[in-house]
Amino acid sequence: MITPMTTNPPGFRFEHRGAVPQVHPTAYVAPTAVLVGDVRVGPRARVMYGAVLDAEGSRIEVGEAAVVCENAVLRASAAAGAEQPVVLGAHVFVGPHATLLGCTVERACYLASSVHVLQQAVVGTGSVVAVAALVHARTVLPAEYFVPPYTMAVGDPVRLLAPGDPGVPQVLGRLGFAGTAFGVDASWTDRVARHERIAEVRSAEFAAHLDDRPATG
Numbered sequence: 001m002i003t004p005m006t007t008n009p010p011g012f013r014f015e016h017r018g019a020v021p022q023v024h025p026t027a028y029v030a031p032t033a034v035l036v037g038d039v040r041v042g043p044r045a046r047v048m049y050g051a052v053l054d055a056e057g058s059r060i061e062v063g064e065a066a067v068v069c070e071n072a073v074l075r076a077s078a079a080a081g082a083e084q085p086v087v088l089g090a091h092v093f094v095g096p097h098a099t100l101l102g103c104t105v106e107r108a109c110y111l112a113s114s115v116h117v118l119q120q121a122v123v124g125t126g127s128v129v130a131v132a133a134l135v136h137a138r139t140v141l142p143a144e145y146f147v148p149p150y151t152m153a154v155g156d157p158v159r160l161l162a163p164g165d166p167g168v169p170q171v172l173g174r175l176g177f178a179g180t181a182f183g184v185d186a187s188w189t190d191r192v193a194r195h196e197r198i199a200e201v202r203s204a205e206f207a208a209h210l211d212d213r214p215a216t217g
Contacts, residue, residue, distance in 0.1 A: 011035060011047070013215040016055065017208055020215040027062075036212065038076075042066065042090075056205055058083035063090040063107065072098045077119070079205045080183035084119050095131075101181070103135070106143075119181045129153075136172075137180045 011029040013021045016037030023029055023041040030049040037055035041047060045062045050071040053060050057078025062068060066088045072095070074086045084102025088094070092105050095113040102119040105111065109123050114132040117123060121135045124143040129135060133147045140156035147153045152161040154171055161168055178184040178194055182201045186194035 014212045015215045016212050017057070019055065019059075021053075035215075036209075048072075053086075055086075056208070058085040058102070060086045062088050063092060065090055066092040066094070068094045069096040069098070069113075071096055072100070074100045075102070077102050077181075077205065079201050080119070080179070080181060089125070112149075118177070137175060137177050 011031055011033040013035045014037070019038035021035035021037070021039040021041070024043045024045065026043045027041045027045045029035065029041060029047045030051070032049045033047045033051045035053045038059040039053045039055050040059065041062045042064045044065045047053065047062065047068045048070045051068045053074045055076045058076035060074050060076050068074065076086045077084050086100050086102060087104045089105060089107030091108045093110045094100065095111055095115060097113055098111050098115045100117045103117045103121040103123070105117065105123040106125040108125060109127045111117070111129045112131040115129045117129065117135040118137040120137055121139045122141065123129065123135060124141045124145055126144040127141045127146070129147045130149040132150050134152045135141065135147065136152060136154045138156065139153050139158055141147070141153060141158055145158070147160065150163050152168070154161060154175070161171065173188040178186055178198060182198050184194060184197045184201060186197055
């Protein structure tokens with residue numbers, strides 16, 4: 001006979017940079033989900049198995065009745081010198097294996113499996129980001145916008161780039177992504193130097209985890 005679960009299991013919750021995750025009593029966090037630092041899970045929200053919500057130097061907010069599916073990764077940061085929170089509005093659906101980094105997703109959006117939304121991007125109310133699409137850094141999607149599968153959304157106003165579009169390298173080179181995400185000002189063409197500096201920034205940021213400890217209470 002299987003005994004029904006009557007309490008919300010804690011999942012893996014860690015104090016980080018002096019902040020502990022806060023979960024509303026009506027929310028559900030799966031036993032294998034990981035919540036680190038200043039993570040705030042709202043009423044009736046659901047954080048499913050294997051999801052990782054890592055608030056590095058900023059906060060993560062999961063709105064009312066929002067759903068974060070299996071193996072999704074949400075990471076807030078301040079590596080670039082300013083806070084880059086992850087904020088999910090009410091009734092947002094984040095599909096399995098999605099990655100959200102320092103971005104805002106307004107209410108009632110649908111983000112499908114394997115979607116990526118990068119630093120300082122804004123996904124407008126009611127928008128759809130379809131399977132394996134990418135919303136690049138500082139991109140703003142208008143309300144009820146649709147990003148097709150496997151497509152890259154770039155800029156404000158937004159522009160869609162299909163896989164194989166010959167303009168992709170030029171567009172990415174102008175974005176200044178390393179500066180936005182990591183505070184690294186390096187030439188687009190000097191990849192080795194840029195990647196070394198990015199790794200150093202992340203290594204320094206992640207060093208704060210040496211002081212993490214399980215959250216209690």
